[in-house]
Amino acid sequence: MSKIYVLDTNVLLQDPYSIFSFEDNEVVIPAVVLEEVDSKKRYMDEVGRNARHVSRLIDGLRASGKLHEKIPLERGGTIRIELNHRSFHELQDIFVEKTNDNRILAVAKNLYLEEQAKENGKPVIIVSKDALVRVKADAIGLTAEDFLNDRVVEIEHIYTGFFELLLPIEVLGRFYEKGELSLSEVANHPFYPNQFLLMKDILGSSASAIGMVDKTSKKVKKLTLNQEHVWGIHSRNVQQTMAIELLLRKDIPLVTLTGKAGTGKTLLALAAGLMHTEDFGEYKKLLVARPIVPVGKDLGFLPGEKQEKLRPWMQPIYDNLEYLFNTKKPGELDAILAGLGSIEVEALTYIRGRSLPKQFIIIDEAQNLTKHEVKTILTRVGEESKIVLMGDPEQIDHPYLDAYNNGLTYVVEKFKDQNISGHVKLLKGERSGLARLAADLL
Incomplete structure (x- = not known):
């Protein structure tokens, strides 16, 4: 029996092609969802890009018929925009406020009651990435599912x-x-x-x-290198030894490292990058970048020139560099970096359009990247460059990502069959006994 799937806005904003993922079933998009998508079109981030893309996809479907009627999809099934079932009568005693989420639930509830009245009515399922929408749906007797088609593993x-x-x-x-x-x-x-x-x-x-x-x-x-230390940093466990092997091998231009906080991902990558760039001269520049995603409340606008604005976001990188260069005085690291001239600490915001040949590239906190963003980064890598993507898939600050659909996990899974890539998950925290215990217990 075919089913009716009612899509929440966050499903379309997470994956614009989700409308084609429901096989030979009926996809219903409430009119309020279109309103929410329209309000996001002007955003200059991944959400805005997906809002514009899904708008174009739905607009392209108009060539096949009227959107308020059932339009057949190429991969099977149908799609329609629901304009009529916006009556809040069935839910007005349960949800007082007519929020967009509640209006979407009302559409699903009214469709459900309509199908129940038929002899061979179809099951109605609401699909949402929002856990509370799924909880509300369950409370009013609707079947609710998370959208899992975007998960790579x-x-x-x-x-x-x-x-x-x-x-x-x-x-x-x-x-x-x-x-x-x-x-x-x-x-x-x-x-x-x-x-x-x-x-x-x-x-x-x-x-x-x-x-x-x-x-x-x-x-x-x-292991070809059999080197348990790099730039003065010694391997403390077997996974760190594996990571060092990958980081120092020139024939593996793509390395991915995952692990909890304090497992040594950033420190090992920076040490390897410094050895390759400063000691061996195999790369002309060490480029370190990370996405600007705040943990908790955003700091808002920051004063100063670009480098001064970036400093708070990039401070974890500078902390590791201070440790590697064994600096003790304020400003000493800045003087060292200015003297070397081959180390660049940058925000990922500025990487689009660049070409990066013969560079050792480190992308920190890559778990906060979407699939599209990580593709943008990897397509910037030039000849004779090496790129390291690292992060903790369990610590994600992006509203539409989780441990199974983020850009870092996406690269790990897509490249694991390729000879040019290597991956290792670091298991043991080495920052301190307290940090290790916090990572395990909290």
């Missing part, structure tokens, strides 16, 4: 970049002796390019080894 399938397996001690011995093993010797398991294998003795001894999958030769090989 389910929670149990999130890629970590490494795989732990138990092997006989003699197999580990061959790996130590030869420096490599064929994947068939290791396990009958689908591995990804540049995936790390944490191999342990099946009998429980302390013998263990770290290998890296080479899909071209179908082998697992020892």
